[in-house]
Amino acid sequence: MAIDAATVKKVARLARIRVEDDRLAPLAAELSAIMAWIEQLDEVDTEGVAPMASTEAVTLPMREDVVTDGGDAAVVLANAPRAERGFFVVPKVVE
């Protein structure tokens, strides 16, 4: 299915990536071409086939629900764009 500029705008918003208005139409054409190529998957009969999200047959391992790490605020904050007094500093979200 062809992707139009309005869909690109919506998807870009969902993905939190700014796309300038003059880039919407070219991106729509590009993504439509990729999706048109992907749609050959419709030729495959997948009736009754279980989806495969992982190649491993094993179930995920369980462990005790105990603290194994932490107590290192300075390390956690070391790469923060902004930090103050042991906290991340982020833009204001509540008026």
Place this chain on the structure above:
Amino acid sequence: MSDLTGLTLKDALAGLKARRFSAVEIAQAHLDAIAAARALNAYVLETPERALAMAEASDGRLKSGDGGPLEGAALGIKDLFCTEGVRSTAGSRILESFIPPYESTVTANLWRDGAVMLGKLNMDEFAMGSSNESSAFGPVVNPWRSRGSNRPLTPGGSSGGSAAAVAANLALGATATDTGGSIRQPASFTGTVGIKPTYGRCSRWGVVAFASSLDQAGPLAKTVEDAAILLRSMSGHDSKDSTSLPVEAPDFASFVGKSVKGLRIGVPKEYRAEGMPAEIETLWADGVAWLKDAGCEIVEVSLPHTKYALPAYYIVAPAEASSNLARYDGMRFGLRVDGPTLTDTYEATRAAGFGEEVRRRVLIGTYVLSAGYYDAYYLKALKVRRRIADDFVQAFEKVDALLTPTAPSAAFGLGDNAADPVAMYLNDVFTVTVNLAGLPGLSVPAGLDAQGLPLGLQLIGRALDEGTLFQLGAALEKAADFRARPDPWWRT
């Protein structure tokens, strides 16, 4: 002293152990070679002080007889692996000043065994690419050139820096990762050996995530045996990665040189791409003949869903990437570009921090996971993925391994496929099936094309049967007797 950078890893380890030369001499020879090869753009960060300090410590252990299995081995590390205290960018602007406070499990395993880090290697941004052109640091240039031409060629991708460094003797071996072919295609383009092991063989902890159900680490090396030595150290169970398999890594190198007599080799008839050069077809036939001469039984097999692997991958991988890359929000680490509101800050940060191909894939992934499209695209792709995996299950009832070309072409010119994303994606047509099924795949250099560029053959094995791949790969290597080397035009 002869050039230490020309040694194989195996010979370097033997020489170090016998103390014919020191780890510091090995490290310095490589650091000098790296400094004289900046035209290749293979390294995005050189770490000479660290290399020499690690090498000095190695020399101490070698002197006292406490050397590990990789003691003094000078390696390059793909910049997707987090290295403690050393900038790790994943080839992205969004991580351009990220200094991890932790070490990836794979690199920690290498240092435990005595390896020495020379620096961090260039790559496609977030490992998304087949030509290294999506790197925020600019593309790596392939050490190989077409005969009589100065035109710069791609080393392949995403592990282009790793492959170029090994091909140009800028490291004894390198770490790499493979989500759809990112170890094997660069190996084929640079005349090096690369293996993507079974999913779960190497821990993904501390490796920047692209598509978590497909990503696997593996080595790029000069020989099959070198790759086997490196993979053994890189592998092993890790409680910090819940998908890491709780199995011991065997001594992979012990499979090198073992007779391949009686092994059954499948030749899948679907591994022929439209427009594939005749030389690749011929080389594939040579590979079949070599293994037959070595005593293998050749069986024609069918993997009927092969052509659907790549389109299925371009749903599964972007879907997982869009989820994994949600963490780059400019709040806790990485680049932040401030805007008037929180949403503006997110959007500006991600628009500035991600390159074109990464933005494209995050958009595709978000689209195929969005309400109304999830069943038609994402779920459909997961069902096709099962079909592809089942093809292999059926084939491996009849054969022990499969032999295919690694890539549908030799190295192409930088810029050649830049305008057409799908044409670029088709590079992975023979490698991506293995990622979807979680199986191991090994690329071995097998010959040169008419322009004098290297071409690889791929061996695909059963899950956790890398040993058989090394056994067969060594037989191919011996029969192909690939000794061609790129002319060192880059040396200053």
